[in-house]
Amino acid sequence: MKPLEIINAIFQFIIFLVLQIFWARYFVFYDVAFCFVYLTFILTLPVSMPIPLYLLFSFITAMFIDMAYDMIGVHIAATVLTAYLRSYIIAFLTPLGGYPDNMQPTIQSNGFQWFATYVFILTTLHHAALFFLEAFGFSHIGWTLAKIFCSALFTSFIITAIQYIFFTPFRTSGRKR
Secondary structure (H helix, E strand, O other): OOHHHHHHHHHHHHHHHHHHHHOHHHOEEOOOEEOOOOHHHHHOOOOOOOHHHHHHHHHHHHHHHHHHHOOOOHHHHHHHHHHHHHHHHHHHOOOOOOOOOOOOOOHHHHOHHHHHHHHHHHHHHHHHHHHHHHHOOOOOHHHHHHHHHHHHHHHHHHHHHHHHHHHOOOOOOOOOO
C-alpha cells in the first residue's frame, strides 16, 4: 500500500468506528434489524492487501467494536471469519475478464450489481456467525434467522448508500451525446 492509501485507510477506520459506536449501534428496527456500518471499512479495503494484514485490520476493528458493545470476542470471530472468506467470495464473483491488479471492491470500480451481491453475501455470512455466536446455539433458530436476514438487508442497504453518497464521484456535466 502507498503512504496515501495507508493514511486514507486509517482515516476511514476512525470514521467507521465512530459511526458504529456512537450512531449505528442505536439504529435498530424492532430488535430484529441491526446496522453494522463498520463492515464498510473491512469490505472496501483493497484486494491487493496481503491477507495476514487484512485479517489483522479485521481483528483490530472488531476488537474495538467488542469493547464498545461489552462483548467478548463475538464481533472478532464474525469479522475475522468474514475477512477470511472475502477472497473466496471475490473469486466466486470474478468476471470473465478478471480484475485489474489494483482492484478495490467499491461501486465505483465494479458497478452496483457486483457490489450489492458482494456486500450482501459477506454481510449475511458475518451476521450468521455473529447472531449464532450471540445466541450460543440453535435454540431460537427462527428468531436468529430473522435477525440475520433483516440485519443483512439493512446493513447492505446502509453500506451501499454510503458508497453512493460519499465514494461515488458526482457527475456535474450533462450526458454525453
